[in-house]
Amino acid sequence: MVYNVYGRRKGFEMLCPLGSYPLLMRRDADDREEMVKFLTEETSTGAASSLYVHIPFCDSLCNFCCFYRVLLEENRAESYLNTLKTEIMRYSDTEYIRSSSFGSVYIGGGTPTSLETEQLAELLTLLRERFHILSDAEITVETTTHNAKREKLEALYENGVNRLSFGVQTFNDATREVLTLKDTSSDAISVIRSAQDIGFDNIDIDLMYNLPGQGMDDWKRDLQCTAELGLESISTNPLFVARGTAFAREIEKGRISGISDDRTEIDMYLLAIRELESAGYQQQNLVHFMLPEKEHAYAKMRFGQCDCLALGASAWGFLGGYLYGNARGIARYTESVIAGAESEYPVSRCARLSKDEMMRRYIIGSLHSISIDRDEFTRLFGVELTDVFRERIKGLLERGLIVSDDSTIMLTDAGKVWCTNVAEEFCPDQCVAIFEKMFGD
Ligand code: SF4
Structure with missing residues (x-):
């Protein structure tokens, strides 16, 4: 069971970029x-x-x-x-x-x-x-x-x-x-x-x-x-x-x-x-x-919802609902800090996350930490996790990838092994296609 859950197992290395x-x-x-x-x-x-x-x-x-x-x-x-x-x-x-x-x-x-x-x-x-x-x-x-x-x-x-x-x-x-x-x-x-x-x-x-x-x-x-x-x-x-x-x-x-x-x-x-x-x-x-x-x-x-101020070339952070990535490479980073106006930051990509994106990001981060706190999800987003992703969660339970009680959803050992594939289930199709291009064989 643990070896054949999805067609191809996606590696742990994809999980961090998936969260962004x-x-x-x-x-x-x-x-x-x-x-x-x-x-x-x-x-x-x-x-x-x-x-x-x-x-x-x-x-x-x-x-x-x-x-x-x-x-x-x-x-x-x-x-x-x-x-x-x-x-x-x-x-x-x-x-x-x-x-x-x-x-x-x-x-x-x-x-x-x-x-x-x-x-x-x-x-x-x-x-x-x-x-x-x-x-x-x-x-x-x-x-x-x-x-x-x-x-x-x-x-x-x-x-x-x-x-x-x-x-x-x-x-x-x-x-x-x-x-x-x-x-x-x-x-x-x-x-x-x-x-x-x-x-x-x-x-x-x-x-x-x-x-x-x-x-x-x-x-x-x-x-x-x-x-x-x-x-x-x-x-x-x-x-x-x-x-x-x-x-x-x-x-x-x-x-x-x-x-x-x-x-x-x-x-x-x-x-x-x-x-x-x-x-x-x-x-x-x-x-x-x-x-x-x-x-x-x-x-x-x-991997939670906390702010992260990220500094330096290629670093990416999350501040007040904005996810941002700094310029990649020392030269571009330096150029954007030094050559920029006084108020410039070396941010090359930045997105104000919608509620839907925040929810998905919360789930992907929680999967990295092995468990999703259902009460915290409700507190943060005002909706029940199982109401928003009912079918996805049902499918994961049936395949033995997660277990659930009233307050927590936990990855099983099989779920840990296939965690990146599990996380992909909570990403929009467009994002999965981008990741296929980046990490595909
Ligand atoms: S090249 Fe540098 S960052 Fe990469 S594994 Fe070796 S010591 Fe670590």
Whole structure:
């Protein structure tokens, strides 16, 4: 049953862009002027927001990576940080952001720790000076193990960073080489131990599965090794071979082989759920497993209805009902911040969401978090979820993809496996067609 629910299984990598679907259907900056006016004049609702800052630099480029990132060059990084500073000043001067408070901050990339320690410290100070970051806010910095030197981690800790997310991918050294990772598993473990020693008590590591040559036993060892490190959070993602990556080219040339089929990927995901739950972790969303007393506040807020102020090249955010995407690429981003008029923002796409789009976005975000809160849906939209999407929900229940009680709709394990297909059921046909083009075979 779990292997054959829809014709073709859509990967987890589609779920995030699916949540931003109205933007893809309205490619222009239609509503940007309206959003700028809104930010200038309105005050926030008072609910805590999240803050995302994109640092698009890495000091080495992994062959499989399809994120927007470039190789670090000192001058380029300095100039990018200056542009980012201008963007921070512009937003923080608006009425809406002045009256907002931030319950989570996420500095992602790229590899933020490819920056110099002083640059990171300066950025964190500026964020605190210009935004009302709550005293108990979760502040995460993404990093890799090969460039997270102890003094850099200490500086982050001293500057209020209380969560680290390490891109480890695997503890198997042969596979690390295939993935062009720069350090060995024992180096990676000693960096993680050093972060624990400094005092970080909310550490996440990213693991990937369905890697070249990786069998079920190898995957189980990676999971066990991670659990033994006593980390608070583990995220598991299948390898996504994106078109145009060095990794995809190596596969075409026959230099990398041994990636298994969809069935194995499903088995590996289900194994992760079993292994991590038996090691005491709870699944918070499709990919994150956490110790019971911990949570990933940023993910919760980002996939809920909270505002997210997103800064930096290619970042996308959600403010007061406006979904927006920043200019893609450092050059275009810089041009739109620096060359723009005083009131300009680097927003290249912007859409004021209709009630129908808000409802669908709420459902897709909730599916990422595994459950839909029916009461909250009614509170937010003034209608019952089951009244609006009766037939869809009935079909999903019949296929065993969800279970439901009076207050919640939860994905079953089969529903988690097929979550992107489930989410598509709540998207307009036009959006599904766009995604087919983007991610189709
Ligand atoms: S370090 Fe992370 S962001 Fe940079 S290339 Fe590797 S996977 Fe991509």
